[in-house]
Amino acid sequence: MIAPLTCQNYINGGWIPAQSGATLESRNPADWRELVATFPKSGAADVDAAVAAARKAYRTWRLVPAPARAEMIYRVGELLLQHKEKLAQLIAQEMGKPITEARGDIQEGIDCALYNAGEGRRLFGQTTPSEMPNKFAMTVRMPVGVCALITPWNFPVAIPCWKAMPALVCGNTVILKPAKDTPACATLLIQLFQEAGLPAGVINLVQGSGEEVGRALIEHPGIDLVSFTGSSRTGAEVGAACGRTHKRVCLELGGKNAQVVMEDADLELALEGALWGAFGTTGQRCTTTSRLILHRDIKDEFTAKLLERTQKLRLGSGTDPLTEVGPLINSAQLQRVSHYLEIAHAEGAKVLIGGEKNSKGELQHGYFFQPTILDKVSPDMQVAREEIFGPVLVLIEVKSFEEAIAVLNDTPYGLSSSVYTCNLNRAFQAMRDIEAGITYINGPTIGAEVHLPFGGVKQTGNGHREAGSAALDVFTEWKTVYVDFSGSLQRAQIDNRA
Ligand code: UN1
Numbered sequence: 001m002i003a004p005l006t007c008q009n010y011i012n013g014g015w016i017p018a019q020s021g022a023t024l025e026s027r028n029p030a031d032w033r034e035l036v037a038t039f040p041k042s043g044a045a046d047v048d049a050a051v052a053a054a055r056k057a058y059r060t061w062r063l064v065p066a067p068a069r070a071e072m073i074y075r076v077g078e079l080l081l082q083h084k085e086k087l088a089q090l091i092a093q094e095m096g097k098p099i100t101e102a103r104g105d106i107q108e109g110i111d112c113a114l115y116n117a118g119e120g121r122r123l124f125g126q127t128t129p130s131e132m133p134n135k136f137a138m139t140v141r142m143p144v145g146v147c148a149l150i151t152p153w154n155f156p157v158a159i160p161c162w163k164a165m166p167a168l169v170c171g172n173t174v175i176l177k178p179a180k181d182t183p184a185c186a187t188l189l190i191q192l193f194q195e196a197g198l199p200a201g202v203i204n205l206v207q208g209s210g211e212e213v214g215r216a217l218i219e220h221p222g223i224d225l226v227s228f229t230g231s232s233r234t235g236a237e238v239g240a241a242c243g244r245t246h247k248r249v250c251l252e253l254g255g256k257n258a259q260v261v262m263e264d265a266d267l268e269l270a271l272e273g274a275l276w277g278a279f280g281t282t283g284q285r286c287t288t289t290s291r292l293i294l295h296r297d298i299k300d301e302f303t304a305k306l307l308e309r310t311q312k313l314r315l316g317s318g319t320d321p322l323t324e325v326g327p328l329i330n331s332a333q334l335q336r337v338s339h340y341l342e343i344a345h346a347e348g349a350k351v352l353i354g355g356e357k358n359s360k361g362e363l364q365h366g367y368f369f370q371p372t373i374l375d376k377v378s379p380d381m382q383v384a385r386e387e388i389f390g391p392v393l394v395l396i397e398v399k400s401f402e403e404a405i406a407v408l409n410d411t412p413y414g415l416s417s418s419v420y421t422c423n424l425n426r427a428f429q430a431m432r433d434i435e436a437g438i439t440y441i442n443g444p445t446i447g448a449e450v451h452l453p454f455g456g457v458k459q460t461g462n463g464h465r466e467a468g469s470a471a472l473d474v475f476t477e478w479k480t481v482y483v484d485f486s487g488s489l490q491r492a493q494i495d496n497r498a
Contacts, residue, residue: 007039007187009046009207012053013200018042018208019049026183029096029327030317030366036094039183042208044216047175050204051222054146054173057201062143062171070120070169075196077113080106080157087157087188092318094184095156096326096366097281099318108158109189111450112467116165123170123472131496134486141476143171144248145224148217150177150210150238152229153329154284156185162450163227164193164203166471172225175204177214181329183207210234218242225249227466227474229286231387232413232459239462250464250474252455254387255415257445258291258408260430262401263298265420269442271305273420274393277444279313279371282326283391284333286460287416287438287446291384293396293404303352303375303395310353310371315363328367328390337369337390340383347381349374349394379410387413401426409435415456416445437465 007026008015017023018040028034040046061069080087084106091102125139149163160176167174178186190205206213210230218226218241225248228238232253242249259277261270277289294302316323328334334357341355354372369390377384377394384394398404401421408417417436421427427441437456438448448454453465464474484490 004035005037005184005187007037007183007207009040009042009050010190010194010203010205011046011050012204013194019045024180024183024208026094026181028093028317028366029329030319030368032367033365037184037187039180039187039207042206042213044212046206046208047213047216047220050175050206051146051220053201054175054204055222057199058143058146058173061173061199061202064171066120066123066169066171068120069171070117072196072198073113073120073165073169074117076165076192077110077117079192079195080110080113083188083192084110087185089319090188091156091182091185092326095153095182096318096329098323098326099321101281102318105155105158108155108450109161112158112161112165115451115468116169119166119469119472120169123476125478130482131492132484132486132490134484135490136483136485138481140479140481141170141472142479144475144477145172146222147172147174147225147227147475148177148220148223149174150214150217150226150228150230151179153179153181154281154286156182157189159229160186160189162454162466162471167227167475168198168202170472170475172475173202175206175217175223177206177208177217180207180209218247219245221245223247225475228252248474249462250466251462252286252466253460254413255286255288255456255460256291256385256387256411256413257287257289257416257418257436258293258411259289259418259445260293260404260408260420261295261298261302262404262419262421262423262426263295264422265298266422266442267298267302267305270420271302271309273418273442273444274306275309275313277418277446278393279310279325279391280446282328282369284329284389285446287448288389289393289418289445290388291394291396291408293398293407295404296397296399299395299397307353307373310373313371315358315368315370317366325371325391328369331367333389334367334369337388337392340386340388340390340392341372344374344383347383348376349381349383350376352395354391379407385411401429405430405433409433412459413456414458415460416440416448418443418445437461
């Protein structure tokens with residue numbers, strides 16, 4: 001166990017408390033008796049200070065050559081690697097995910113650093129012929145300005161890295177507002193950015209609640225761009241506020257991702273995929289598999305195997321290397337998942353396994369919920385349509401491939417999707433017909449890699465993608481430059497016509 005940390009805000013290169021002096025607590029979700037950290041309960045005045053620092057730093061940071069900016073991000077990657085184990089232990093303790101997954105969270109940050117470090121020497125634009133003689137045309141990427149990054153607790157290192165690293169390489173300055181469940185993880189991460197040599201004000205950290213800090217950021221006239229990952233409900237509010245104040249906004253929101261298993265699939269492979277997709281990270285990923293669409297010919301056999309394996313999953317603290325499924329993040333989330341079980345009962349779904357919180361023995365002081373599988377679910381039920389964000393998997397039976405795809409698409413969300421089939425034609429039909437930002441063939445719905453676009457259609461987002469080179473489109477604006485070296489006025493569309 002690590003001694004409780006005293007976390008602070010990081011503004012203009014200095015670590016300071018909230019101006020009000022108020023603090024909040026972060027506790028281990030596997031055992032809430034354990035205090036992990038205290039952190040500032042910041043407000044509008046702290047946001048003002050961070051915005052002022054970021055605005056000032058932007059004036060010089062945007063002029064630092066992109067390869068030099070990117071080298072600092074490379075250094076953050078090196079430091080993440082160096083501190084990987086310490087940070088992983090902290091993630092497991094503060095967020096609750098099993099230690100192997102916590103290491104993966106940091107690895108995603110390292111991958112992101114290496115990718116974006118290279119981007120500093122690309123940031124490609126276009127050159128293209130002009131329609132006029134003696135005239136040159138090209139495009140260049142310009143930074144947007146000061147970016148507010150509002151991040152969730154489920155990937156406390158990876159998601160801030162996804163956002164901050166491309167934003168900084170592109171020449172923006174940033175203010176990170178991490179989730180109030182994982183303030184210590186954010187603190188350690190920002191310490192590494194500091195150690196990597198980022199100048200004062202280029203990256204700032206303001207801790208606190210969404211209602212206070214998040215709200216102040218999205219309303220602030222000094223913020224040019226908001227990148228938000230969270231629920232679709234909050235995302236709609238963020239989008240509306242940004243619309244009113246003319247901010248750029250990138251939204252990564254909910255999912256109700258499905259895995260289809262056809263009768264021709266490799267069932268053992270599909271089983272491994274379903275278990276990992278549904279119960280990895282305790283179902284607390286926006287890419288989590290929350291619907292399993294099974295062809296009726298294999299449904300009974302597949303369900304029996306799934307139950308046998310689900311029963312054996314080991315619940316426990318993220319810091320215990322034997323743990324396969326950690327706790328939920330907090331009591332509100334535990335209540336939410338429990339509430340969906342009440343809804344499931346009322347809707348006539350059948351609980352095949354789990355269905356309750358787990359308060360036995362050592363687990364009694366944590367927010368544990370049993371891995372749960374619901375049968376007799378139809379696509380119109382609330383449990384089949386709404387994001388639960390917990391270890392709850394619903395089974396839906398279908399008679400054909402066409403029906404499977406129609407059921408998969410019958411959701412307001414469109415993030416990740418998966419089809420298990422050995423039929424090549426079906427695989428290609430799935431790639432074409434599924435309405436989602438990510439489709440896996442013979443792989444689970446979770447596990448996106450950082451050099452490819454990440455995001456979804458419908459209520460999952462607002463048309464943007466994170467990660468890979470797609471992130472550059474969020475964090476830059478195109479400038480088109482024309483250079484006329486003819487020495488005379490040349491009127492496009494006119495002087496080159498008879
Ligand atoms: C999220 O849950 O918001 O694809 C991100 C995945 C991870 C990222 C999930 N690489 O499951």
